[in-house]
Amino acid sequence: MSEKLLSRQEIFRGKILTLCVDEVLLENNKKSVREVVYHPGAVAILPILNDGCIILVKQFRYPIGRELLEVPAGKLDRNEDPLSCAKRELEEETGYKSESLEYFGSIYTTPGFSNEQIHLYVATNLTKGHQNPDEDELLYISVVHQEKAISMCFNGEIVDAKTIALIMLAHKKGVI
Ligand SMILES: [Mg+2]
Known part of the structure; x- marks a missing residue:
């Protein structure tokens, strides 16, 4: 399974994390929104x-x-x-x-x-x-x-x- 990134809105970039709102295309061809905190590990x-x-x-x-x-x-x-x-x-x-x-x-x-x-x-x-x-x-x-x-x-x-x-x-x- 996978979800394809369509667009990304960067809401905040801090010292340890970045908050994005990503629009994605699902395998059933429906679109959805993913609120994601990206972290360095x-x-x-x-x-x-x-x-x-x-x-x-x-x-x-x-x-x-x-x-x-x-x-x-x-x-x-x-x-x-x-x-x-x-x-x-x-x-x-x-x-x-x-x-x-x-x-x-x-x-x-x-x-x-x-x-x-x-x-x-x-x-x-x-x-x-x-x-x-x-x-x-x-x-x-x-x-x-x-x-x-x-x-x-x-x-x-x-x-x-x-x-x-x-x-x-x-x-x-x-x-x-
Ligand atoms: Mg520590």
Whole structure:
């Protein structure tokens, strides 16, 4: 199946996203309108310490007006490959480095209105580096035992989708 772009109206171009209203032609020859948030893509990393604990970050998320516990994550810079981005974001947000990042697949977060894709990694063999979060990114490290993190996905303490996806994939693959 496919939909053919007929025309595009760019409503807003910001630092991290572009909002467009696209007119498309469907396969049944009917026209429709798609409101789309175009996004550069991102990475998320599950850092696992040698004692089996995992490193999460707590941040205030303005769009939903509350704090969330999440895996470290960040947007791809222009022309940045996901693995390099994952190494960079891991160190910037947690202060830990790793050369042992394993790719765990990619997810589309909200395909109903955005092309945002997040590439998932698990990081092991962590060593101390330098935490250096962005100036507009206030975050607090939260070290949680892996069993506790899994149960937090079920009891509603962890509700961030990329975080649940990564923890469940890692659990199913036997990494945690
Ligand atoms: Mg981030």
